[in-house]
Amino acid sequence: MEQNEEKVEEIFVQEGVLLLSGPASHIEYMKLTGTLYITRYEKHENEYSTIFIEWKPNENLTIDSDIQDQEWAVVNTVEKRTRTLSGSLIPEEANRSKYLRVNFDTIKSFKVANSGRKILFNDGRGDVICTFSFQNGNSTCFIASLRQHIKTAPSRRDKNLYIVVGEIGNNDKQIETSFKTLSLFPDDHNYMWSFVKNFQHRPYETTMEAFAKVTNIGNYFWNYYFLEYLIVYNERPLDDETKEVLNKSIIAIESATTTHTQDDYEVVANVPKLPDRKDCPRSKPLTKEQWLDLQNCEGKIEDVDGIKLLIFRGGVTPSLRKSVWKYLLNYYSWESTQKERDQVTKDKKEEYYRMKTQWMTMTKMQEDNFSDYRERKSLIEKDVNRTDRAYDFYAGDNNPHLQLLNDILMTYVMYNFDLGYVQGMSDLLSPILYLLQDEVDAFWCFVGFMEKVLSNFDIDQAGMKEQLQHLHTLLAFTEPELSTYLDNHDSGNMFFCFRWLLVWFKRELNQEDVMKLWEVLWTGLPCQNFHLLICLAILETEKRALMDNNYGFTEILKHINELSLKLNVNFLLNKAEGIYRQIEEATHANDNVRDIVGLPKLENGNMDSPNTASFTYLESSADHASVNIDTNEVSYERGISNSYL
Incomplete structure (x- = not known):
């Protein structure tokens, strides 16, 4: 039999996705973690659609090394890759049953639960096609990729339920992307009416701020689609007066702004010019002499603003970082004396080891009954084993510094259990531990860093x-x-x-x-x-x-x-x-x-x-x-x- 080659484009790839439910043929793979794909096949004569949702358990799965090393990054959720299959859709006949494949045409709705970490697909007859649980983050990027190919509308009865209303054509994709990019209409519908009110009082400014980015759509079609968008995606109907205000406001910019095309991209004319840019040269790093000169006899920093300015201008001399970073990361107060800092060090050390003891003395039965803790522990072990291994400090097997990295992150789970551990945190901790080379100091400086970037996670x-x-x-x-x-x-x-x-x-x-x-x-x-x-x-x-x-x-x-x-x-x-x-x-x-x-x-x-x-x-x-x-x-x-x- 002649073998035909088929190219498969991986539109979306995300690891750490658990299969909670699916076809009976996949029951042996339930509760297993795997990789979730959105794929497009170049040819499919026997299918209604060429785009599928696919899932495969991690067993015997080979992952691109760059992708594996950056699971938490957006690159693994949106970068498109191409693979070639010969003879069948699945390269290994023995592995065919491991793949779960769902044709886009069979999906009639999907529901998001558990703060975006769980998603259920329905077939329109009340049956669940499959359910996935996202272990590393949530389904936000997955749904964003999904919506590039199918039109959805939120259910009036359940804000977490989305009805599939059709496929997205080229024109729809362009306009949909523009609206989604602008994030014009958050879930709070009051925002929409505040937006309309602004049109009435300052139509030109409001229109420019919100829609200047969408410049390649005909005015008539643009107005029509905009009004249609408001009606479909907002439960509150628009009255005739509001529609008239919107139409007038949008048309008003036509005479005020012009655009011209240059090599496939739009250039907005009459944009005010920015002031001339100043050169802001860098200076030398903060020295030990400067650091000591700005402390009094009790060891208290007398000119905090001056210190920060010197650091901003040139950084910190490497040999001085161990001391200065503790201030920058709120381990020590800038106003503290040496005596007060000695006490802080003692107190912080005791507190750290109390928290570390909590997870180190946890029994196997406790872990078995504590799924959140167990999942976080597993994720930390996985991330630590590949964090900065190219550096000598973390290289080799049984590296004690990797164990410290693991212990600090596990203790942070006990310190902030609401957040726990999210991929990317090991990257933030690694340079801190490398510099301080002290478990307790590194932990509390990491805590200070996390306070600055907490919203990232x-x-x-x-x-x-x-x-x-x-x-x-x-x-x-x-x-x-x-x-x-x-x-x-x-x-x-x-x-x-x-x-x-x-x-x-x-x-x-x-x-x-x-x-x-x-x-x-x-x-x-x-x-x-x-x-x-x-x-x-x-x-x-x-x-x-x-x-x-x-x-x-x-x-x-x-x-x-x-x-x-x-x-x-x-x-x-x-x-x-x-x-x-x-x-x-x-x-x-x-x-x-x-x-x-x-x-x-x-x-x-x-x-x-x-x-x-x-x-x-x-x-x-x-x-x-x-x-x-x-x-x-x-x-x-x-x-x-x-x-x-």
Whole structure:
């Protein structure tokens, strides 16, 4: 019999998914963890659809090493991969029964439960096709990928139940993506009516803020679809007066804004120009002499702001980090004396070992009856065994530092059981343990770091979504051309920046540069959310590479991931601070932009006073490293980052 080759595109891949229910033929695989896919087959003569949901248990499963190493990252949930099958859909005949395959045509509805960690698919006759439980995070990215291929509408009776109303065509995909990217209508329907009210009072500004990104749709069709969208996705009907306001407001922008096409992307004309960018050179790191000079006879820091400014400007001398990081991560209070710190160290040590004893003395029967604890313990063991193994500090079998990494993370589960452990936390702990090489100190500094990034690990990913939205808002203000390009290339959701934000560029920089960047960010200077401006600095630098090559989402994601270990931290800090200065001085920056970076609102083009934020520049001197800003630079010079070490 002739063997036919079929190409299979993996649209979505996510590990750590438990099969809770399914066909009778899969009963032996129930309660097993496996990998969930959304796949597209190039040809299928006997099926109604070419797109399927697939699941396979982890047994005998080979996973791409890069994907396996980054399960928590968005790359494994959206990056498309292609495999070739010969003769049948399943490469190994003996493994065919292990695959659970569900044709999209058979899905009539699905229900999300347990804060997004569980999803049930129904066939429309009241029967459950299959049920999955997401062990590593939740189903948010999976559902987002699902909705790129099927239209859904929420049930009026159950907000967690979604009815499948059909497939998504090309036009639908473009418009749907635009709306989803903009996140115009949160679950709170009161937002919608506040939105409409703003139209009545400031139609031009409101329309521009919300819809400037959607520029390639005819006005008539745009108005029609917008109104239809409001009616379908909001339970409260629109009256004629509201419809008229919306129509007039949308049409009003036609004469105020023009666009032109340039090489497949939109360029918005008449965008106000940002102020000239200042060069913000880096300085030398904080020295031991400076550190001691700023302490009194009792060991108390007398000029906290001055210390933070020095750290922001140049980081910390490596030999001094063990001391300074304990302040930056709230292990010690900046106002504490040496005597008070000695007592804190004693108290923290006792508290740590009390919590560690709690999990170390847990019996097997207790673990067997405590599924949440058992799952977290298993996930920690799995992550620890592959955290930074390329570094000598964590290399080799039976490495004692890996055991410390494991013990600290297990103790954190007892410290914060509501959160427990989420993939990515081991990446944040690793440099801290490497530096301090003390179990107790590393734990409490890790606790301080987690307090700063806690929202990154929300079970519903609300914190990450908000940061990605904020990043898009800032990009639309500082680089509207690139922002529009991303919107038009299915990338306006900024998911390709997910890894940057989740673990603060841990995977993008070498160990030394990671520590330098983190200590600068921990100062909170020069503004809140400065890490988002680091993202802007990278995106601005890569702008031409992305746009000139006409990259779509998959290519953008690949390009961004390939920047790992090629970035220069001093260059990025210089550029990011320059971007902040431009936002600070821009009189056309709206309140939303200014609020993201913690600037006061503008009133009649002037900053409110006396609450105006201030930040002091250091005068230029021979001690500073001047970094030239080149917006076309893609490959960074490595020498600058080591100039003071």
